[in-house]
Amino acid sequence: MFRLLLTALVLSGLAGCASPPPPTELTAEPIEAAQIQADIRSFVSSSYPDMEVTVRPWEKDSRRLAIYFVESKFALLYPQQRFHYLSHLIPADYQEKHLVDSVWFELAPGETPDDLVYPDEELTESIAPDVLKVVSAANVFEDLDDSLCPDDECASGSQCFGDYRHTRAILLQRGFKESELFDVLHVFMAKGGHCDCEILYNVAEQSRLASEYWTARSENRRPHDPHTPATD
DSSP, rough: OOOOOOOOOOOOTGOOSSSSSOOSSSOOOOOOOOHHHHHHHHHHHHOOOOEEEEEEETTTEEEEEEEEEGGGGGGGGGGHHHHHHHHHHHHHHHHHHTTTTTTEEETTTTOGGGGGOOOOOHHHHHHHHHHHHHHHHHTTTHHHHHHHHHSTTTOOOOOOSSSSSSHHHHHHHHOOGGGGHHHHHHHHHHOOHHHSHHHHIIIIIOOOOHHHHHHHTEEEEEOTTSSSSOOO
């Protein structure tokens, strides 16, 4: 729910990078591609029961494994979001032991690796202060908080589906152009906001959602999980 930091080594296939760096000095422990494929399926099946996983030598460098993840739920997610979720389902020690130098491609059905678009990380970092300033001035965080955690105790908050469906709608309502959303949402990702609720936990300076989470924790109550439907 809150910002999670990868404990594994930085994989050469980070977010399916179109131009992965050269192999690291560390070498993955030998294991059959078929076994890795079966292991990964077991790791992700609880969250993605219908995901297709294929592991084979990478066509650009047969010394390295290419891992293809195909999932219909990825259609609403950017590649960086897809990698974020997958990397936390596969144990860090397994990644370090068997997936060093592997190249990951997280795809929606019908996509190819060439279809994936990635942000310029240096650009994202440089524009972040101005993006957050503009977003804050437009009251986007307040609107998102009203949606997920209404001030009216009688109102039910919207569910977070692990994507940006609420944030996108608010940005467009607030006058942001569709062409600007890529930059804005990747700034949010860089700050730890990979979905609607994580924006309120990790990006917004303050929010009722985060405040109520910590109040519940301090009172030894189970905090409401915005990823589950609200109940009366």
